[in-house]
Amino acid sequence: MARFVSVFISAAHRRVISLIVWLVAFAAVLALVGWFALDQAGRSMTYEARSTADHFVRLRTNLLSTFDVMHANLTAEPCSPAFQEQLRRIAYLPDGLNEFLYAPGGRARCSANVAAFDGAVDLGEPDIGRQGERGIVMWVDRDLSFVGLTGERGTIALNEPFAAIVPPQEAGFRGPDWMSMQAVLVAEDGNWWHRSGRPGIYTRLIADGGGLADGKMRVISCDAGGMHCVVVEGDLRALLAQYKGLVALALLAAAIIATLATLQTSALIARYWSFEARFRRHLDGKSIVCAYQPVMELDTGEITGCEVLARWRDIDDRVVFPDRFLNVIERHDMTRRFTELVAQRACDELSEHLPAGKRLQVNFNIFPCDLDSDSLARIFSGFTSQPDRFDVVLEIIESDEIPPNAQREIEALRRLGIKTYIDDFGTGYSNMQNLAALSVDGVKLDRAFAMAPDNTVMAKMLRHAVEMIEATGRVMVVEGVETAERLALLRGMQARVDFVQGYFISRPLDIAAFVAFMTPQPVSLAERKRKAGLGVVAA
Ligand SMILES: Nc1nc2c(ncn2[C@@H]2O[C@@H]3COP(=O)(O)O[C@H]4[C@@H](O)[C@H](n5cnc6c(=O)[nH]c(N)nc65)O[C@@H]4COP(=O)(O)O[C@H]3[C@H]2O)c(=O)[nH]1
Missing domain, CATH: 3.20.20.450 (EAL domain)
Known part of the structure; x- marks a missing residue:
């Protein structure tokens, strides 16, 4: 005990205490500023991820409403000329989707562009089987030559017995330079496919579990149905380099606050441990x-x-x-x-x-x-x-x-x-x-x-x-x-x-x-x- 209190009593030790207080205060202020900056960076990354994910939310909404229209309007005998007519009318809707199939059980029998196929085209084992409330089945990035789109690939979504072809999506990302993005299609079983943006980000997110790692922070935002997700990665070193002036200002503020805190604390310690105060207390x-x-x-x-x-x-x-x-x-x-x-x-x-x-x-x-x-x-x-x-x-x-x-x-x-x-x-x-x-x-x-x-x-x-x-x-x-x-x-x-x-x-x-x-x-x-x-x- 005597040894412990002598730390506060001796002037030499007080200098060391002041230094420690300064360092702690400096670190605390920096930590506070850092936490605030990280929080803000996280918020703006989440905002960018959500704005980008909006594209997929819209896509999904269009797809579901198109299926609703198909179920309501395709009343003619499947693959009959009247049916083809009804199908073409739906294909002209301004929803970004314009190729539809009649494919009960995953066997395409006719499409809007290619009337009836010469025998049913078996789409094979789906990549995503019956997902979500609507039980949508998907074939991801399939060769579309069977519908006359030779050399093209697209994703086929089936809502029994109708299917729509979803063309490759390029989600526009407008985040700042220190952010990059990857959009992925994720199945409920964990399988996923790169859709657009910079590959590798989603892999790192899975490996690190999100949050902060290697000076990089990652946030994810998925559409309401959970099929498409957008991962935004923020490079904090790049962010610091971009805001050098602000960083210098934060360091200066931290130093000033730490100095003021040290002066206050040292004065308090000196008063509390002064001979007079000690004598009166003890x-x-x-x-x-x-x-x-x-x-x-x-x-x-x-x-x-x-x-x-x-x-x-x-x-x-x-x-x-x-x-x-x-x-x-x-x-x-x-x-x-x-x-x-x-x-x-x-x-x-x-x-x-x-x-x-x-x-x-x-x-x-x-x-x-x-x-x-x-x-x-x-x-x-x-x-x-x-x-x-x-x-x-x-x-x-x-x-x-x-x-x-x-x-x-x-x-x-x-x-x-x-x-x-x-x-x-x-x-x-x-x-x-x-x-x-x-x-x-x-x-x-x-x-x-x-x-x-x-x-x-x-x-x-x-x-x-x-x-x-x-x-x-x-x-x-x-x-x-x-x-x-x-x-x-x-x-x-x-x-x-x-x-x-x-x-x-x-x-x-x-x-x-x-x-x-x-x-x-x-x-x-x-x-x-x-x-x-x-x-x-x-x-
Ligand atoms: N109210 C109150 N006051 C107290 C008490 N104890 C000490 N004091 C006060 O403190 C003064 C100094 O005490 P000291 O340092 O023990 O110093 C003592 C003693 O150590 C010192 N002394 C005695 N003989 C010699 C000597 O031959 N040479 C030297 N240099 N100093 C001597 O002279 C001082 C003699 O004591 P004082 O003249 O009385 O002077 C005392 C007294 O005025 C207390 O219990 N109550």
Whole structure:
């Protein structure tokens, strides 16, 4: 899971995601345009196939109505002169058919042109036997010399006992260049005969089952009776070549749409997976990590307490430091909830792991805006309900101005057994005026003083800052002690520093390392550090 979400969090991966989104959007738009173009091409091919098939529909209608006329009008004795007369009259009808036979059982006895044959002409086995409602029988592409049309071929259709000769049909096809057509005569048993157009198309249609294959698309349209069919084949490569300009335009449109979609999606992803959004979505008891930085009594060298420092475990499992999330907490009014989660986690860990009989002062950072004794009493009740194990100190951090009701709340907290310190004194809002106005229990000198390199102004001011705090009579903690020399300097001062904290004593530790660091005293600092060496939470 952590691996998966890191894909969305890291900027490098986001670029890859953007590229993927672009490609997918581009392909999707092209697919959409392609589908639309194919649909349109298919429609226009179907239209052309139907228009061409109309010719055969008309032919079939003429044939059937001619048979109707023959059955109604040929009343004379078959093949008699009167019959021949009736037959000739029908042959003059303007229906494209003009040779008729009397051929009961497939044996031609007379025709419109050749009166009676010298004996019946046996047409033989029909190519198509009794097809459709009217039971029409057909002899396809027969030699017509027996009716005097030497060298000609035609199809004979028989509707017992009359037959008509259907001359070869040339269906006019008016489709565009990228289409070609074949007209076929298809029997119900699947046998078929080429009628006109480009041979081979129907064979390919049968092989491919219609639709799209090899860059070609085929559609079929048959006449109502199903005898004649027109297959139209569209060559899509030829179509693309014909509309190069439109293709270029479609590609450009797809690229523009894909770019817009990518911008939108990337912005959405960036917003959804931004640190701020992640923090707000996933801040809970499990994601809070507590680090404990030991606080040492300067006189005795004894570790008497710790400062609880919060970190947050991001969803990709990386531990994030407060400088990244404190402003998010303040901006979104999450300060109280956050303090509650930290207090809860620290209480669970310390209560479980701290050796029995060991008393500890636990310092927490709180936001000035949360200086409300009722809610703070509830938040830290886990500690105050164990007065023999824990003392609670709340360090009011330097985020915004101290609220006007601060004094009243500080006193109320003191009555509940909770002490307050001013944090990071010497910077920001923590000025002398604040210190004089508020009856806080202690003051923590900003780490910038103790950490300042030798001979800098801040380093020189360390002594004066310490003397100034001493003058207020409050408990004094100096943090940021990084070297033995600074520790010695603080020890050697005339003014009294009560507690020290800093990397020289210990970096912030996870609970296991912190408990190891708290080994029964007296043990040298070096020995304690060696024991706590594992599981250090980087500061
Ligand atoms: N270079 C150096 N640094 C040292 C040394 N000793 C301690 N530090 C660092 O100084 C910070 C001390 O905490 P802070 O002044 O209360 O300053 C804290 C505090 O204002 C705030 N913070 C941390 N945890 C919480 C919390 O649970 N609630 C609130 N409201 N604020 C918190 O975030 C600030 C920064 O915390 P961290 O990053 O943990 O940084 C910690 C600690 O790791 C040292 O010798 N050298």
